[in-house]
Amino acid sequence: MAERDGERAPHPCYSLAVRQAGRWITQLYDQHLAGVGLTSSQFGVLSHLDRLGSVGLAALAQAMVMDRTTLTRNLAPLERDGLVEIVPGKDDRRRKDLALTPAGRDRLKAARPHWRRAQAAFEKHFGAEDAAALRSLLQAVPGGRARAKAALGDASG
Incomplete structure (x- = not known):
């Protein structure tokens, strides 16, 4: 690997860079949320359910850009702890949806100040x-190039 002023040049792989950054950010948020007994992934699930209301597993997985197996693994302790429940579907009573319980809403409310502190710590580390800008770029990734251009204000194609 090429060296620059005694330092190694960054690895050229986008996936590696995003995964390394993701692990660092996950650790930061997990440290802040530990006080309320949640991981950053679990906070994300609760937060999405709070915003979406009762929703099917597939729809929640799609909204979170997460495969169903990983989502199911994250849901298990939330359901066990009574924070999430399985309810009959809104449109089809045979379908099963996921919903926050009152205890889930309470835990999410308790977690939000910890999450805000994690947000502030990240902004302090990286600059607000x-x-x-990073959040905007990263949110554009799942939507592809057209969405990325729209997020950056470039509709020129």
Whole structure:
């Protein structure tokens, strides 16, 4: 690997860079959320359910850009702890949806100040403007190039 001023040049792999950054960010958020007994992934599930209301597993997995197996693994302790429940579907009573329980809403409410502190710590580390730009770019990734251009304000194609 090429060296620059005694340092190794960054690895050229986008996936590796995103995964390394993701692990660092996950650790940061997990440390902040540990006080309320949640991981960052579990907080994400509760937060999505709070925003979406009762929703099927497939729809929640799609909204979170997560495979169903991983989502199911994250749901198990939330359901066990009474934070999430399986309810009859809104449109089809035979379908099963996921919903926050009152205890889940309470835990999410308790977790939000911890999450805000994690947000602030990330912004302090990275800079508020760069952090916001990074979030915008990363949110554009699942939607592909057209969505990325729209997020950056470039509709020129």
